[in-house]
Each structure stands twice: as structure tokens, then as C-alpha cells.
Amino acid sequence: MILLRFIKFLMLGIVFGxxxxxxxxxxxxxxxxxFRFQSFHMYxxxxxxxxxxxxxxxxxxxxxxxSIDGTPIEIEPKARGVxxxxxxxxxxxxxxxLTGACPGPLFILFGNGITVIxxxxxxxxxxxxxxxxxxxxxPH
Numbered sequence: 001m002i003l004l005r006f007i008k009f010l011m012l013g014i015v016f017g018x019x020x021x022x023x024x025x026x027x028x029x030x031x032x033x034x035f036r037f038q039s040f041h042m043y044x045x046x047x048x049x050x051x052x053x054x055x056x057x058x059x060x061x062x063x064x065x066x067s068i069d070g071t072p073i074e075i076e077p078k079a080r081g082v083x084x085x086x087x088x089x090x091x092x093x094x095x096x097x098l099t100g101a102c103p104g105p106l107f108i109l110f111g112n113g114i115t116v117i118x119x120x121x122x123x124x125x126x127x128x129x130x131x132x133x134x135x136x137x138x139p140h
Contacts (some may be wrong), residue, residue: 026108028100035097070089083139095124 024030025045034042058075059065067073096102099120101109106124107115 016113020105020108020114026101026105026112031096031100095127099123 020026025042025043026090030039030042033039055097057075061075092102099117101117101120103124106121107119110121
């Protein structure tokens with residue numbers, strides 16, 4: 001049963017990876033174009049993902065949709081405040097600009113044979129681990 005669930009998520013991840021590859025979201029050149037405001041391609045994809053996310057969240061909240069195991073999906077409201085999102089966004093953007101990829105596509109790039117991206121993957125894991133250690137000391 002657990003193996004079957006693992007295979008379903010693995011297959012979903014493979015389809016997601018193929019979709020991002022074919023849409024050129026993992027292309028360093030497309031990301032470069034976006035940061036230089038030379039192309040709408042990435043903004044269109046990101047914008048449609050945001051709109052889709054808003055739609056799905058509202059659907060879950062209004063219809064009280066349950067998870068696969070039958071428990072209600074509870075979405076905690078985000079804490080208000082500009083600094084936390086501004087600082088986090090700047091750190092995320094710097095990492096994205098330095099590596100040429102946001103965290104999700106790092107694994108897709110590795111799967112596409114760009115093995116040097118393992119350095120970025122390890123750095124992302126180390127950064128996440130470090131955040132977990134010092135989280136209680138940071139202003140939230």
C-alpha cells in the first residue's frame with residue numbers, strides 16, 4: 001500500500017518535471033529574460049500558477065474538501081507583516097538569481113543530466129537545515 005502511494009507520487013513528479021522541462025521553465029535563458037524584463041514567458045507561467053493556486057485554495061475553503069485519508073484540510077491564515085515577506089523574498093530571489101533556478105526545478109535540472117546542480121541542491125538543503133536550527137531566534 002505504501003509502495004503504491006510512493007509510485008503515484010513518483011509518477012506525478014515525473015509528469016510535473018516533464019511539464020516544466022517542455023515549458024522551458026527550467027531554462028536559465030528564460031529566467032535571465034525574465035529578470036531583464038525582456039519576455040513575458042515566465043511572468044505568464046508564474047501568474048497563471050498564482051491564479052490557479054488562488055482558485056484551488058478558495059475551492060478547498062468553500063467546499064471543505066478533505067484530504068485523501070479523509071481528514072479536513074485546514075489552511076492556516078498567513079501572519080501579516082511586510083518585513084518577513086520582503087526579507088524572505090529577497091533571499092529567495094538572490095538564491096534564484098545565483099543558481100538560475102528556484103528550488104523545485106533544481107531536481108528537474110539534475111534529472112535532465114545537469115549534474116553540477118547538485119551543489120545548489122546541497123546548498124538549499126543546508127540552508128533549510130540552518131533555518132530550522134535558528135528559526136526560533138528570528139523575528140517572525
